[in-house]
Amino acid sequence: VAEAADTDRGTTHAKVPLGFDEATLEAIAQAFDADNADALRTLLVGHHYADIADLLESLSAARRVALVRALGDAFDPDILIELDETVRDEVLEALGPRRVAEAVAELESDDAVEVLRDLDADNQRAVLDAMPVFERTLVQQGLTYPEDSAGRLMQREAVTVPQTWTVGQTIDFLRQSADEEENLLPELFYEIYVVDPRHHPVGRIGLSRLLRTRRPVPVTDILDADMRVIDVATDQETVAFLFRQRDLVSAPVIDAGGRLVGVITIDDVVDVIDEEAEEDIMLLGGVGERDLFSAVLETTRHRAWWLAVNLMAALTSAMVISLFQSTIEQAVALAVLMPIVASMGGNAGIQTLTVAVRGLATREITPANALRVVNKEVIVGTINGVLFAIVTGTVAWLWFGQPMLGLVLGLAMVANLIVAGMAGAAIPLTLNRLGYDPALGSGVFLTTVTDVVGFFAFLGLAAWILL
Amino acid sequence: VAEAADTDRGTTHAKVPLGFDEATLEAIAQAFDADNADALRTLLVGHHYADIADLLESLSAARRVALVRALGDAFDPDILIELDETVRDEVLEALGPRRVAEAVAELESDDAVEVLRDLDADNQRAVLDAMPVFERTLVQQGLTYPEDSAGRLMQREAVTVPQTWTVGQTIDFLRQSADEEENLLPELFYEIYVVDPRHHPVGRIGLSRLLRTRRPVPVTDILDADMRVIDVATDQETVAFLFRQRDLVSAPVIDAGGRLVGVITIDDVVDVIDEEAEEDIMLLGGVGERDLFSAVLETTRHRAWWLAVNLMAALTSAMVISLFQSTIEQAVALAVLMPIVASMGGNAGIQTLTVAVRGLATREITPANALRVVNKEVIVGTINGVLFAIVTGTVAWLWFGQPMLGLVLGLAMVANLIVAGMAGAAIPLTLNRLGYDPALGSGVFLTTVTDVVGFFAFLGLAAWILL
Numbered sequence: 058v059a060e061a062a063d064t065d066r067g068t069t070h071a072k073v074p075l076g077f078d079e080a081t082l083e084a085i086a087q088a089f090d091a092d093n094a095d096a097l098r099t100l101l102v103g104h105h106y107a108d109i110a111d112l113l114e115s116l117s118a119a120r121r122v123a124l125v126r127a128l129g130d131a132f133d134p135d136i137l138i139e140l141d142e143t144v145r146d147e148v149l150e151a152l153g154p155r156r157v158a159e160a161v162a163e164l165e166s167d168d169a170v171e172v173l174r175d176l177d178a179d180n181q182r183a184v185l186d187a188m189p190v191f192e193r194t195l196v197q198q199g200l201t202y203p204e205d206s207a208g209r210l211m212q213r214e215a216v217t218v219p220q221t222w223t224v225g226q227t228i229d230f231l232r233q234s235a236d237e238e239e240n241l242l243p244e245l246f247y248e249i250y251v252v253d254p255r256h257h258p259v260g261r262i263g264l265s266r267l268l269r270t271r272r273p274v275p276v277t278d279i280l281d282a283d284m285r286v287i288d289v290a291t292d293q294e295t296v297a298f299l300f301r302q303r304d305l306v307s308a309p310v311i312d313a314g315g316r317l318v319g320v321i322t323i324d325d326v327v328d329v330i331d332e333e334a335e336e337d338i339m340l341l342g343g344v345g346e347r348d349l350f351s352a353v354l355e356t357t358r359h360r361a362w363w364l365a366v367n368l369m370a371a372l373t374s375a376m377v378i379s380l381f382q383s384t385i386e387q388a389v390a391l392a393v394l395m396p397i398v399a400s401m402g403g404n405a406g407i408q409t410l411t412v413a414v415r416g417l418a419t420r421e422i423t424p425a426n427a428l429r430v431v432n433k434e435v436i437v438g439t440i441n442g443v444l445f446a447i448v449t450g451t452v453a454w455l456w457f458g459q460p461m462l463g464l465v466l467g468l469a470m471v472a473n474l475i476v477a478g479m480a481g482a483a484i485p486l487t488l489n490r491l492g493y494d495p496a497l498g499s500g501v502f503l504t505t506v507t508d509v510v511g512f513f514a515f516l517g518l519a520a521w522i523l524l
Numbered sequence: 525v526a527e528a529a530d531t532d533r534g535t536t537h538a539k540v541p542l543g544f545d546e547a548t549l550e551a552i553a554q555a556f557d558a559d560n561a562d563a564l565r566t567l568l569v570g571h572h573y574a575d576i577a578d579l580l581e582s583l584s585a586a587r588r589v590a591l592v593r594a595l596g597d598a599f600d601p602d603i604l605i606e607l608d609e610t611v612r613d614e615v616l617e618a619l620g621p622r623r624v625a626e627a628v629a630e631l632e633s634d635d636a637v638e639v640l641r642d643l644d645a646d647n648q649r650a651v652l653d654a655m656p657v658f659e660r661t662l663v664q665q666g667l668t669y670p671e672d673s674a675g676r677l678m679q680r681e682a683v684t685v686p687q688t689w690t691v692g693q694t695i696d697f698l699r700q701s702a703d704e705e706e707n708l709l710p711e712l713f714y715e716i717y718v719v720d721p722r723h724h725p726v727g728r729i730g731l732s733r734l735l736r737t738r739r740p741v742p743v744t745d746i747l748d749a750d751m752r753v754i755d756v757a758t759d760q761e762t763v764a765f766l767f768r769q770r771d772l773v774s775a776p777v778i779d780a781g782g783r784l785v786g787v788i789t790i791d792d793v794v795d796v797i798d799e800e801a802e803e804d805i806m807l808l809g810g811v812g813e814r815d816l817f818s819a820v821l822e823t824t825r826h827r828a829w830w831l832a833v834n835l836m837a838a839l840t841s842a843m844v845i846s847l848f849q850s851t852i853e854q855a856v857a858l859a860v861l862m863p864i865v866a867s868m869g870g871n872a873g874i875q876t877l878t879v880a881v882r883g884l885a886t887r888e889i890t891p892a893n894a895l896r897v898v899n900k901e902v903i904v905g906t907i908n909g910v911l912f913a914i915v916t917g918t919v920a921w922l923w924f925g926q927p928m929l930g931l932v933l934g935l936a937m938v939a940n941l942i943v944a945g946m947a948g949a950a951i952p953l954t955l956n957r958l959g960y961d962p963a964l965g966s967g968v969f970l971t972t973v974t975d976v977v978g979f980f981a982f983l984g985l986a987a988w989i990l991l
Contacts, residue, residue, distance in 0.1 A: 081893065089905060106789060107769045115893045140886070145557040235736035246732045247714055247773070264731035265713045268695060269702035295604065301798070302574045304791045306714070306773065323790050324771045330794065331768070334801030335882060338808065342878025343871060353900055357907045360875050364868060366906060371867040379860045383851070392859035393846045396866070396975070401831060404968075408827050411809025412809075415802060416816045421608070425549065426582045430724055440824045441831060449835065501871075508863070 068212025071381060077108060078268045085112070089120055090494045093336025094127035102131050102479060114350060129438040136162035142175060157463060158187030161196070165243065166213040170199035174209075207296050208289040210329070211310045211319030212241040217252045218276060222257060223284060225272030247306045247322065251280045254305045256316045258309045286311050289318060289352035296321060297329040298420060305368060337418055340496035341411065343367070351481045366498065370505035376400070377509050381516035384524060390457045391519050394466055402473035402507030405441060409434045414496045418488050429481040442471035461519055465522055469515035473507055526982035544575060552579070554855040556587055561594035577606035581817060585614060592618040601627035605635045608719050609642060610817045621647060625654030626661070632710065634679040634792060637666035641676075650703025674763050677796070678777045678786030681710040684719045685743060687726060692739030714773045714789065718747045723783045723882030725753060725776045756785060764796040765887060769911060796823060803813060804885055807963035808878065810834070831832050833965065837972035841866070844976050858926045858986050861933055864916060865982045869940035876901045877970055881963045884956050898949040905945025909938035932989055936982035942972060947973045 077085070084263060088097040101109060102123075109128075113121050113136070123149055125132060131153070137145055137160060149157055149172070157176075162170045162182055173181055173196060185193050195213045202208025218227050227249065234242050249267065251260045260280030270279050286301055287296060287310050300306065300323060310319040343363040351359070378385075378395070385391050413430065416422035422430055446467035454463030484502050485495035544552070548567060568591075570577060576595075578587050580603070586676045590601060599619070604612055604627060616624055616639070624643075627792050628651055640663060642646055648667075652660050664682045669675025685694050694716065701709050716729045717732065727812040737746050752770055754763060754777045766772065767790060777786040810830040817918055818826075835933030845852075845862070852858050881895065883889035887898055917934030920926050952962035 058618045062820070083690075105731075105770070107771075111769075111888075114888060115890060117896075172877075194692050231732075231736045232738055242732075242736070244772075245730060263712060264735060265698075265709075265711075267541060268731060269698045269709070270737065271699055284636075300661040303572070304574075306712075308789065323773065323794070327794060327797065328792070330797055331801075331886075334798070334805070335886075338801070338805055338882055339877060341805065342808065342874055344875050344878050352905050355905075355945050356900070357867060357904045360872065361908050362909060363875065364872060366913060368864070368912065369870060371864040374863050374867070374966060375860050378863070381862065382856045385859050386856045389849045389853050392852050392862075393849065393857075395844070395859075396863060396979075397835070397838040399863070400841070400971075400975075401834060404834045405827065405831060407809055408811050408830065411805060411811050412816050415805055419798075419802075421578075421581055421816055423582060429584075430816070433823070436820050437827060440820075441828050444828060445831060445835065452839070504867075512863075 077104070077112065086227055087125065087196075088403065094123070097124065097127040098129065098131060100373055101128060106133040106135040107139045109133070110136045114141055114144050118352075120153050121147055122151045125443045132156070132160070134163045134294060135343060137172050138164070141350050146171070148177060149176065149180075152342070154183035155187055158184045162188045162192045165212045165215065166192075166195045166199055166212060166319075168210060169196045172383075173200065174204070199410040202289060205293045206289065207287045207310050207321060208295065210320070210325050211289075211321045212325075213245060213319045213321045214319045215309065215317060216246050216249040216398055217258075217317060218257070220251055220267060220277055223272065224270045224274045224276060224279070226268060227267065227276060228272070230469060237483055245322075246320070250309050250320075251266070251276050257282070257502075258311065258317045260284060261309065263398045280291045284309070287321060289313070294333055297326050297333060300326045302328070311358060333418065337414060337496045340494060340498075341414060341500055343498075343500055363501070366501050367504075370508065371502055374508040374512055379515065381520060382518055384520045387524055388462075388519065389464060390453075390459075391516060394453055394462070395512055395515050398466065398469045398473050400513035401449075401470060402477045402511045404507060405438060405502045406477035406503045406507045407472050407482040407500065409478050410485060413482050413485040414499065417495045418486060422486070429484055431479065431486070434478040434482040435475060436478075438474045438476075439471070442474030445474065446470040459523075461523055462519075465515065465518045468518055469511065473511045473512045477503075477507050537645045542810070544571070544579065556590065560591075561590070564591065564594040565598060566597060567594065570613065573600040573602040574606045576600070577603045579613065579687045581608055581611050585677045585819075586821045589612055589618045599623070601630045602635075604639050605631070606819050612657070613642060614640070616643065616647075621650035622654055625651045629655045629659045632679045633659070633666055633681065634677060634786075637676060640667065641671070671755060672760045674754045674758040674760065674788060675778050677760050677763060677792050678756075678788045679710060679792075680786045682776065682784060682787040683709060683713050683716040684725075684784060685716060687720060687744055689720055689743050690739065691734060691737045691746070692742060694734065694743060695739070702877065707717055710787075712789075713787070715774050717784060717787075718743050719784055725750060725751070725778065725784045728776065747845065751776070754788060756780070759799055760796045764793050764800060767793045768797070791897070800885065803961070804881060804963045807961060807965075808881060808967055810965075810967055825887045830968070833968050834971075837968055837975065839973060839977055840977040843977045848987060851987045854991060855929075855986065857920075857926070857929060858983060861920055861929070862979055862982050865933065865936045865940050866975045866978035868912060868916075868937060869978045870971045872905060872941050872942035873948040873970045873974045874967065876905070876945050877952060877966055880952040881966065882947050884952060884962045889953070894953055898953070901945040901949040902942060903945075905943075906938070907943045909941030912941065913937040926990075928990055929986075932982065932985045935985055936978065939981045943977045944970075944974050 083102055085097065088100060113124060116124065121144065134228045137148065140148060152160065161172055163170065168255065169192070173184060176184065188196070199209065218230065231242070248263045250258045251262065253259050259283040260285045262276060262280050266279055285299055285305060285308050287299065287308050289312050291309050299308070305323070307320050307322040309317050310321055312318045316379065344359070413422065416430065449470055450463035450467030454460050454465045480503055484499045488499060489495040490495060550871055552564065554566050555567060581590060583591065588611065604615065607615060619627065628639055631639065636659070640651060643651065652664065653665070661790050665675065666680065668709045685697065715728045717725045718729065720726050727749040728751045729743060729747050733746055751793045752766055752772060752775050754766065754775050756777050766775070772790070774787050774789045775783050779785045811826070880889065883897065913934035916937055917930035921930030947970055951966045955964060955966060956962040
């Protein structure tokens with residue numbers, strides 16, 4: 058225990074914080090080089106599944122396969138859940154259908170569904186056929202729910218008790234179930250649900266509450282009826298929002314008939330929160346997919362798509378500039394200064410865009426305050442526009458000795474920063490209103506607007522005022 | 525229950541998903557317009573504190589004060605915890621020290637510390653003086669831990685039992701404590717800790733395990749000794765990583781002497797995960813602070829700082845271009861095409877940067893695979909560079925009828941996309957190695973590099989090859 062605590066002290070970003078120390082990592086590398094599967098297995102056995110998953114992710118594709126083979130029957134099924142999807146596909150292939158089936162049967166039903174949904178139809182069938190009947194039924198039901206729904210997220214194993222029971226009966230039931238051969242209770246749970254004869258949930262009881270209550274008390278006396286019940290079709294993003302908003306640790310899931318069909322627990326929701334934050338970051342960065350672990354060609358293809366969209370935007374800017382070729386020929390200083398207007402507009406717009414995308418994701422921007430957000434961003438853009446108009450205008454004046462050039466630059470700057478504030482707020486809000494992810498491609502839309510407006514305003518004003 | 529479930533069905537981003545329906549929001553707006561505090565209170569009482577916090581955030585500053593006044597003694601202290609810091613400061617001011625003290629005394633110790641740390645020294649003292657002695661001591665101790673440490677995150681209330689006890693004794697202890705006047709057990713807990721006589725934790729027992737075990741079994745028979753113990757000085761980011769990595773729901777916190785001093789629970793960690801993701805998004809967007817709810821002038825100031833940094837970058841680009849003024853005078857097509865090279869480089873670089881920043885945040889990039897990441901990004905940049913060199917080179921050739929212009933554009937494109945891949949990976953890795961947040965300012969560094977290289981390569985090659 059003291060050792061575990063010491064390892065954490067002073068841990069920084071850069072160090073591998075868990076599981077493997079430098080010496081072990083070195084020994085693992087040597088075992089790989091020597092192609093020594095026995096040594097590798099000895100080094101890995103006993104380590105936490107999450108650490109082995111991390112190790113797998115950090116290896117090259119060939120070594121991932123070698124590691125899976127070396128582990129053999131010591132491969133912990135929980136490793137699969139911790140892997141990035143790209144890496145998981147490789148590992149599943151290395152394991153083969155029979156061992157995947159064994160592994161999946163050992164997982165909780167929500168985790169089993171997550172692993173299976175990524176397999177193609179043939180492999181899915183092979184794995185399902187190799188599973189025990191009871192587990193297979195649970196998993197097959199799970200697969201019928203739409204992707205990213207509460208039904209996919211929940212585990213089917215729920216602890217329920219009838220309304221007529223007392224605290225004592227409940228505790229006795231839990232103790233007996235633990236003794237039985239075929240134990241259908243989940244391994245870990247945080248609350249139990251009281252159900253009526255139709256299996257509709259009527260209330261929840263936190264385990265800490267149950268433990269503090271005396272045996273003769275009826276469960277109906279201590280249940281919390283004011284609980285959040287989640288419909289099986291609810292989108293996982295809404296589920297995550299509910300958990301955060303209500304500080305939930307678990308919540309019952311009901312089907313269209315109101316019957317309790319499963320439980321969602323916080324650990325699944327933490328993964329969703331991570332995913333959603335990652336999606337926003339990736340979409341804003343124009344990556345659109347998680348490709349840290351993808352193969353080079355796959356990554357190149359994903360990126361190329363976004364670069365092609367950006368090329369359209371850049372060509373649009375080029376066409377705007379080409380309208381003013383004769384203007385630039387007469388005053389080449391314009392070519393020197395024009396990227397400044399576009400760059401400042403793009404940057405200011407991205408600032409607004411970031412705040413708006415995040416505000417929409419956390420539901421802090423609602424129809425009720427959307428207009429206020431746009432107004433505020435336009436005002437901020439105007440103030441910063443005037444400020445930077447004075448600074449850049451003065452720089453241009455002093456640099457090229459032409460006061461009118463400074464004036465043109467300043468006016469274009471004000472115009473572009475106002476447009477940036479407006480577009481930075483309006484683009485994600487509009488995408489959201491139309492039902493799209495507000496982060497999707499909004500960066501490219503935005504810089505197209507600020508580039509076109511920036512070049513057009515600067516060169517147009519120059520043609521009008523200077524020449 | 526059925527009603528609650530219906531409200532969730534089909535909820536989308538755009539709707540206010542919880543708490544207040546359209547009619548109530550309308551009635552609330554009318555109560556504000558009529559300055560009718562009684563009506564307002566009646567409309568709000570009974571709503572969940574998280575919903576009232578959301579409502580507060582969506583209001584103008586004046587209405588926030590009016591709402592706090594209208595609620596009066598019905599103001600739920602938990603509202604404070606759910607508020608964004610900017611809004612919380614306003615609400616604390618509207619409440620005044622005496623009522624803040626009452627509110628803080630009702631909160632769990634970790635929440636109380638979070639509210640108090642934002643107050644200035646005078647207000648902090650006033651609030652602490654007005655608190656009961658026991659709560660004051662807990663909170664004062666909490667304030668001595670460094671910001672963003674496990675000590676700040678934990679609650680002091682922990683459930684501990686000695687090694688000599690049985691399951692039955694433990695349950696009896698919990699039931700007795702619940703009956704006592706001054707109940708020092710936390711309201712909600714998920715596991716209990718077994719401690720030795722020096723109060724060092726020796727193991728944990730999940731409540732579901734405790735409930736399934738028969739009374740005579742000693743606690744030492746069912747405890748999980750392989751638990752993660754967190755040092756009180758651990759950074760909250762590391763805490764969040766541990767929770768995710770080990771799927772923890774709660775974890776004991778120890779002081780330098782190894783004694784158990786508190787417990788961190790998953791709900792606090794979810795907030796940290798949110799915060800960290802938000803920080804990355806905001807820093808990448810050049811916002812650097814959470815300013816959705818800040819006043820206009822404050823927001824303008826934050827943004828101006830980043831825009832000033834960007835202006836330096838834009839002026840550097842302008843200086844590079846100015847080196848080639850005579851070249852541009854001779855071939856104005858260069859001015860038309862040059863933003864394309866810079867824009868594509870910037871975009872490709874941001875893609876790499878995003879993946880690298882996220883990989884570092886989730887600790888999927890480690891010293892062990894950092895070089896592999898850089899190599900991969902350079903290869904991806906090279907392939908996409910060649911691809912887009914062919915496309916844009918052909919466009920330039922056809923547009924201006926000069927094959928050599930197309931060649932120059934293509935060569936500059938390849939060079940800039942390779943540099944973009946290298947810089948996009950190397951900048952965040954270097955910032956991280958130096959101990960800075962890898963997202964901090966890396967976007968501006970990157971676009972400075974890609975702009976300078978883009979303009980220099982394109983115009984330099986043009987001067988050399990074309991003229």
